Amino acid sequence: MEICKLIKEKKKINIAKQPSICLKKLKAMDNWSSLGKLLIMVLVLLSYHYAHRNSGLVFDVLIFLLCSLGLVFREMNISVPDKTSSSSSSSPSSSSSSSASSSSSSSSSTPSTSSPSISSSSSSSATPSLSSFSKGSLYEVFISFRGEDTRKNFTGHLHEALTKAGINAFIDDELRRGEDITTELVRAIQGSRISIIVFSRRYSDSSWCLEELVKIMECRRTLGQLVLPIFYDVDPSHVRKQTCSFAQSFLKHTDEKKVERWRAALTEASNLSGWDLRNTLDEHEAKFIRMIINDVTTKLNNKYFDVAPYQVGIDTRVLDISNYLGIGDSDDVRVIGISGMGGIGKTTIAKAIYNRFYERFEGKSFLEKVREKKLEKLQKQLLFDILQTKTKVSSVAAGTTLVRERFRRLKVLVIVDDADDVKQLRELVGNCHSFGSGSRIIITTRNERVLKEFAVDKIYRAKVMDQEEAFELLSWHAFRSSSCPSQYLALEREVVNYCGGLPLAVEVLGSTLFKRSVDEWRSILDELKIIPRGEIQAQLKISYNGLNDNYKRRIFLDIACFFIGMEKNDVMQILDGCGFYATTGIEVLLDRCLVTINRENKIMMHDLLRDMGKDIVHAENPDFPGERSRLWHPEDVNDLLIDKSVSTFPIKLYVKRVSICKLVI
Numbered sequence: 001m002e003i004c005k006l007i008k009e010k011k012k013i014n015i016a017k018q019p020s021i022c023l024k025k026l027k028a029m030d031n032w033s034s035l036g037k038l039l040i041m042v043l044v045l046l047s048y049h050y051a052h053r054n055s056g057l058v059f060d061v062l063i064f065l066l067c068s069l070g071l072v073f074r075e076m077n078i079s080v081p082d083k084t085s086s087s088s089s090s091s092p093s094s095s096s097s098s099s100a101s102s103s104s105s106s107s108s109s110t111p112s113t114s115s116p117s118i119s120s121s122s123s124s125s126a127t128p129s130l131s132s133f134s135k136g137s138l139y140e141v142f143i144s145f146r147g148e149d150t151r152k153n154f155t156g157h158l159h160e161a162l163t164k165a166g167i168n169a170f171i172d173d174e175l176r177r178g179e180d181i182t183t184e185l186v187r188a189i190q191g192s193r194i195s196i197i198v199f200s201r202r203y204s205d206s207s208w209c210l211e212e213l214v215k216i217m218e219c220r221r222t223l224g225q226l227v228l229p230i231f232y233d234v235d236p237s238h239v240r241k242q243t244c245s246f247a248q249s250f251l252k253h254t255d256e257k258k259v260e261r262w263r264a265a266l267t268e269a270s271n272l273s274g275w276d277l278r279n280t281l282d283e284h285e286a287k288f289i290r291m292i293i294n295d296v297t298t299k300l301n302n303k304y305f306d307v308a309p310y311q312v313g314i315d316t317r318v319l320d321i322s323n324y325l326g327i328g329d330s331d332d333v334r335v336i337g338i339s340g341m342g343g344i345g346k347t348t349i350a351k352a353i354y355n356r357f358y359e360r361f362e363g364k365s366f367l368e369k370v371r372e373k374k375l376e377k378l379q380k381q382l383l384f385d386i387l388q389t390k391t392k393v394s395s396v397a398a399g400t401t402l403v404r405e406r407f408r409r410l411k412v413l414v415i416v417d418d419a420d421d422v423k424q425l426r427e428l429v430g431n432c433h434s435f436g437s438g439s440r441i442i443i444t445t446r447n448e449r450v451l452k453e454f455a456v457d458k459i460y461r462a463k464v465m466d467q468e469e470a471f472e473l474l475s476w477h478a479f480r481s482s483s484c485p486s487q488y489l490a491l492e493r494e495v496v497n498y499c500g501g502l503p504l505a506v507e508v509l510g511s512t513l514f515k516r517s518v519d520e521w522r523s524i525l526d527e528l529k530i531i532p533r534g535e536i537q538a539q540l541k542i543s544y545n546g547l548n549d550n551y552k553r554r555i556f557l558d559i560a561c562f563f564i565g566m567e568k569n570d571v572m573q574i575l576d577g578c579g580f581y582a583t584t585g586i587e588v589l590l591d592r593c594l595v596t597i598n599r600e601n602k603i604m605m606h607d608l609l610r611d612m613g614k615d616i617v618h619a620e621n622p623d624f625p626g627e628r629s630r631l632w633h634p635e636d637v638n639d640l641l642i643d644k645s646v647s648t649f650p651i652k653l654y655v656k657r658v659s660i661c662k663l664v665i
Contacts, residue, residue: 138191140300141169144212149200154232154285158198161289165297189215194226194296197269199239204249210262217265222476224311224352226299229274230292240270302359305351305366309507310476313469314352317462321349324458325440327357333432335441337451340462341593341606343504346444349462350415353442361439363387363412370428371420378428379403386412400427404434411438419445420546422453446546449591464501471496473503477510491521498529500606537612544612547588555585556594559603560613561630568601 141162145155155171162169170188189195195216203209219225231239238244242263253259281287307314324336338346351366358364365385367378379399383391386407393399412435419425429441445451451459465473474492475484484492495513499505513521547553555575563571568586575582586603589595596604605613614632621627625636 138188139170140167140193141296142189142192142195143169143171143198144195144209144216145198146200146203146206146209149202150198150232155198158289158292161293165293167296167300185212186215190219190223192225194228194299197227197229198232199229199234200232201234201245202249204246204266207253213269214261214265217268222310222312222482224307227269227272229269229272231274231276233277236270236276239266242266304355307351307355308348310473312473312476313465314349317349318352318356321353321460324460327360327440331437333435333437333439335432335443335456337456337459338442338444338462339448339451339459339593342446343502344462344464345503346462347417350417350442350444354413354415358413361413362410366415366417368417370416370424371418375424375427382414382428386410396427400430404430407435410436412436413440415442417444419443419450420447422450425454446593447591465503465506466501467496470499470501470506473506474510477507478513487518488521491518491525494525498607500608502606502608505608537615541612546592551580552585552588555580555582556589557613557617557630559595559605560610561617561632563603564605564610565602568597568603571603
């Protein structure tokens with residue numbers, strides 16, 4: 001039986017309204033539980049009758065009620081769930097999400113590669129982008145080549161042409177022998193915006209070149225570095241399959257682990273878009289080099305977006321959305337939505353898609369944080385981005401008309417980031433008839449309902465990172481490496497489990513743990529289990545603040561504090577019995593990705609969201625728990641029940657094992 005009791009507070013303690021007593025389904029319980037429920041029922045009814053006969057007795061009855069409740073709870077040995085229990089109850093959802101994400105990404109991930117000092121995860125992949133290197137780059141271009149093959153001819157001429165074009169290119173002038181590449185060379189690779197690989201017939205003879213290649217491909221996956229292969233007097237298929245001269249070279253290499261890495265790197269690099277001298281410009285080297293210089297200059301001058309410092313797992317997600325976009329496969333106009341909670345990487349994915357595909361469109365525009373900007377300003381930006389000229393917009397209606405008239409014959413890529421208003425979307429991008437054939441419109445939002453109302457063609461629900469991806473991303477931020485030292489493995493696992501696959505959480509916590517000792521890791525972990533880091537909470541709280549009324553916020557806080565892991569129908573009955581509109585409220589929370597429903601129909605919530613909700617309640621009065629709206633720690637509940645001086649502030653208590661799921665005092 002669930003009991004909801006409402007007592008309003010006035011200047012003096014009295015009863016303002018008749019208590020609403022909500023009786024719900026009975027469950028099998030032991031004798032003590034039944035006795036406790038019966039006693040509470042009698043006491044609540046008794047307090048109600050006394051209150052109506054003589055208001056002066058209310059205080060005494062209330063104290064008697066509270067003391068009786070405390071005795072019953074103590075006798076029955078009832079515990080109130082704390083953060084640990086909430087965490088454990090929410091873990092199934094996280095683990096199931098991780099496994100689902102893992103299975104999805106593994107099917108499309110690129111082959112694993114690593115360098116002698118840094119090993120790479122097979123699941124990690126990144127969208128090619130220059131953005132990560134736009135600030136503070138050491139070089140604009142790094143050239144990888146087999147010195148004995150091309151130093152004094154093709155590569156020498158290429159480097160000279162790059163220099164004359166004003167491009168800062170790194171070339172290793174020393175003849176290297178051995179297998180371990182130097183720290184200086186690793187730094188040059190990591191600090192370059194573009195890597196050009198000159199594949200020649202004897203390229204794979206050199207262990208040095210192969211290790212260099214492994215490092216380059218690693219930077220492509222984790223840093224988004226743009227990699228451009230040149231096939232100089234060699235067939236791309238020979239590189240891809242390691243046949244002919246490449247097959248002969250690998251007969252000389254005996255280390256099986258290194259050979260596996262090298263083969264994977266060669267296959268990955270040869271599948272990238274590049275230049276094949278034997279099939280270009282009748283093998284005219286001078287014209288061929290000029291063409292390369294023009295292309296590299298264009299790529300360096302183009303507008304690329306900052307995607308992420310370490311782009312782990314981006315490639316698989318971009319590939320998933322690419323299947324929805326069908327760029328080049330169809331001339332229809334498609335509108336694709338990307339939904340997910342704050343911090344899951346929607347904007348990051350959208351920027352990676354822009355970087356990969358924008359060159360295929362006549363016009364392109366990326367509108368960031370549209371919900372924070374005025375519509376007329378957004379229309380002006382959209383018109384300028386596509387038409388490359390300033391256009392006067394006299395009103396919102398005029399701007400909508402201009403977009404429709406000027407874009408309907410153009411093939412454009414428009415990305416609308418962080419939308420939350422269907423009306424704003426309609427006035428900004430109209431509909432599919434506003435754009436020319438082959439156009440693609442991408443909308444990111446925390447509220448999936450916006451995408452449904454706008455009638456997008458497909459919705460991609462952004463996935464949390466699987467454990468392997470999260471481990472690697474955390475390692476990059478905490479250790480600047482794709483793997484962590486052995487003494488940190490157990491601690492790293494705890495951090496990853498706490499983050500639940502949320503990229504934002506992994507990034508912020510990883511940065512917090514950078515250059516910390518093992519003891520400092522343990523200390524920060526203990527702190528994180530109690531208090532969320534401020535940076536994460538500020539990001540996650542955006543979704544909470546976006547709820548449009550207090551009822552939905554209260555439902556979110558109730559779930560965060562009490563109902564994680566409970567059966568959805570039971571939670572809805574409790575909330576409905578206490579005056580909330582649970583059906584619409586939970587639906588909104590689902591659309592906002594603030595809660596999820598697992599396969600067992602239980603309500604789940606990300607650990608960081610749960611802690612954010614509890615922190616919101618804690619902030620109501622950090623020093624006096626009795627003055628907060630909700631209590632969940634046993635110590636706080638016990639102190640409240642035995643404190644005779646406590647006044648009737650609104651307190652919600654969730655008592656486990658007794659079906660008193662809500663008691664408002």
